[in-house]
Amino acid sequence: MNPRHHLDPATVLAHAAGAIAPEAAAIVAIHLEACGECRRAVARAERIGGLLLEHQHVHAAAEAQCERLRADMLERLDREPAAAATTPWREAASEPDPDRLPTPLHPYFGSKYSGLRWRWMGPGRHFIRVRGPSGGTLLMLRIAPGKRMPVHGHGGGEITQILRGAYQDSLGCFAAGDVADLDADIEHQPVILPGAACVCVAALDAPLRFPGWLARALQPVFGI
Numbered sequence: 001m002n003p004r005h006h007l008d009p010a011t012v013l014a015h016a017a018g019a020i021a022p023e024a025a026a027i028v029a030i031h032l033e034a035c036g037e038c039r040r041a042v043a044r045a046e047r048i049g050g051l052l053l054e055h056q057h058v059h060a061a062a063e064a065q066c067e068r069l070r071a072d073m074l075e076r077l078d079r080e081p082a083a084a085a086t087t088p089w090r091e092a093a094s095e096p097d098p099d100r101l102p103t104p105l106h107p108y109f110g111s112k113y114s115g116l117r118w119r120w121m122g123p124g125r126h127f128i129r130v131r132g133p134s135g136g137t138l139l140m141l142r143i144a145p146g147k148r149m150p151v152h153g154h155g156g157g158e159i160t161q162i163l164r165g166a167y168q169d170s171l172g173c174f175a176a177g178d179v180a181d182l183d184a185d186i187e188h189q190p191v192i193l194p195g196a197a198c199v200c201v202a203a204l205d206a207p208l209r210f211p212g213w214l215a216r217a218l219q220p221v222f223g224i
């Protein structure tokens with residue numbers, strides 16, 4: 001799996017700082033399991049955060065040392081290759097169980113695809129909605145090939161990890177392993193690519209807004 005769509009830098013920083021809602025953190029964790037590039041970005045953000053704290057501490061103690069520390073920090077960042085990530089990550093099993101959901105989803109959806117209790121929301125479209133511990137929503141969708149999602153913008157940001165299948169929208173093709181980490185002002189209408197149903201899971205920190213008659217028709221069904 002070689003993801004082509006990655007976490008937004010702001011999400012990487014928020015994650016490294018532990019300043020992210022648990023619902024979004026679960027989606028980030030799934031992406032990090034699949035993506036070495038974003039794991040390295042998180043490790044680098046954590047390292048920079050640690051060095052800044054160190055810098056701040058010494059700054060309070062001795063103003064004169066600051067410039068030296070800053071130079072030292074920059075030098076260390078240059079010297080240490082980004083690949084030298086120190087965050088331990090569980091290696092994927094050599095033969096992953098195709099029925100097994102990613103571990104970060106287990107508290108919300110259980111451990112197996114075959115155990116999911118899908119709810120119907122239209123022809124070829126199913127969903128499961130779970131309320132997270134901080135009041136955000138985790139939404140898993142299973143959409144059949146060739147089906148469209150309704151056009152929607154995002155009330156306050158949305159982060160979606162693609163678990164199976166693939167979809168296409170104005171931003172490109174998103175396949176298993178990719179993450180769509182979108183701003184609130186992006187509107188898009190994914191179309192599921194032929195072959196297999198697309199299963200994706202999203203953390204929503206605000207209600208979705210669906211414009212038009214479809215919006216009015218779907219919103220009560222979604223309940224979001």
Ligand SMILES: [Zn+2]
Binds near residue numbers: 005
């Ligand atoms: Zn990534």
